[in-house]
Amino acid sequence: MTRPARDEEKYTGIWPVMLTPFDERGEIDWVSLEKLVEWYLAAGVHGLFADCQSSEMFFLSDKESRELVGRIVAQVDGRVxxxxxxxxxxxxxxxxxxxxxxxxxxxxxxxxxxxRLALQGESDEKTLATLQQLTQQLPATVDLGIYECPWPYKRLLSDDIVQWCAASDRYSFIKDTSCHLPTMERRLALTQGTRLHLANANSQTLLASWMAGCHAYSGVMANFHPQLYVWLFENWRSQPQQARRVADYLATAAMIESLDYPACAKYWQRKLGNFTTMQCRVRGIGAFNDSFFPAAVDSMARLGDEIRLQALRQ
Incomplete structure (x- = not known):
């Protein structure tokens, strides 16, 4: 079913940060990518975030990035x-x-x-000036957004920058990585009544952020169990008791992210049959395989299946 595309709804819901599958030679595995896209869509996600840090974008050439995104857009074909x-x-x-x-x-x-808007240690004023220059030179035919990517260093947006983005009417999406509910609440107040949507990347604050008015989730754990995030987004108001149980599980399960991500997510995708390898460009996979990490992912997934089935029976 095609999701609604009205501006107030377009950037809401669950937005996985997409992985990039590689073959044994370290080249993009296009067949696995097709399986991954269909897996996300079958889970009922509301949108996809391609060519991001989870996609290992800093380890892709510009040509690879454009081909990767072009293929994803063509395959999705407007479904989300x-x-x-x-x-x-x-x-x-x-x-x-x-x-x-x-x-x-x-x-x-x-x-x-x-x-990318300023070097580490440079001022927020420099960041805003660069952002304004970039915005002026980018096509007005496409919506704009900002992601507070943690690598190579995390630069959180100042209130002035958030307010400017909202007032510009060019920005529709901020992927918030503050992991701090008061910061998100302040940003929601600054952007109220505008077309700017706030997507929380943090599972531990997720339910509380939605209660505060946050619009979306765009985090790495949608690479493990997107169905649970979709269920939570679509049911937290109508089934508050079960939603709290699901949210508590998701907050705890999200600690898996610290176990050699994205290798841990690629391990899971290979186990599902979507990927043929765990190959990463950002890190080796030997440390993951020679540890307790695979068993921890398996345990998390088994418990998640139980939680999902319980939620669906409500």
Whole structure:
């Protein structure tokens, strides 16, 4: 079923940060990518975030990034909206060229990376000035967003930047990685009545952030059990007691992220039959395989299946 695309609903719900499957040679595995896309969609997700940190975008060439996103957009074919980044360049002119090319892939939203806007230690004023220059030079035909990517360093957006984005009417999506409910509540107040949507990346604060008015979840754990996140988003108001149980499980299960992500997620995707390898470009997989990590992922998944079945019976 095609999701509604009205502006107030378009950037709500569950938005997995997509993995990139690689073959044994370290090249993109296109067949596995097709399986992954259909797996997300079968789970009922509301949108996809392609070519992000989980996609190992800093380890993809610009050509690979554009082909990756172009194939995803073509396969999805409007079933859900797709946003993408690939914003890895440093110089302003290179960023304009890189982002402008990504905007031509057919995506609904183009996501800027906050730490590309200024060097670590530079001021928020420099960040805003760069953002304003970039915004002026990017196509007005595509929605814009910002992701507070933690690597190579995390730059959280100042209130002035959030307010400017909201007032500009160009920005529709912020992926918040503050992991701090009061910060999200402040940002929601600053953007109230605008088209800017706040997507929480943090499972531990997720339910509380939705209760406060946050619009979406866009985090790594949707690579393990997106169905549970979809259920929680669609039922937390009508089934508050069961929603609290699901949210408590998701908050605890999200600690798996610390076990050599994205290797742990690729392990799970291989176990599901979507991926043929666990190959990563960002890290080796030997430490994951030679540890208790696989058993921990398996235990988390088994318990998650029980929680999901209980929720569906309500």
């Amino acid at each position: 909206p797709v946003v993408a980044s690939g914003h890895t360049a440093s110089g302003l002119s290179q960023q304009v060229e890189q982002l402008g090319a990504m905007a031509q892939t057919g995506i609904d939203g183009l996501i800027l990376i906050s730490n």
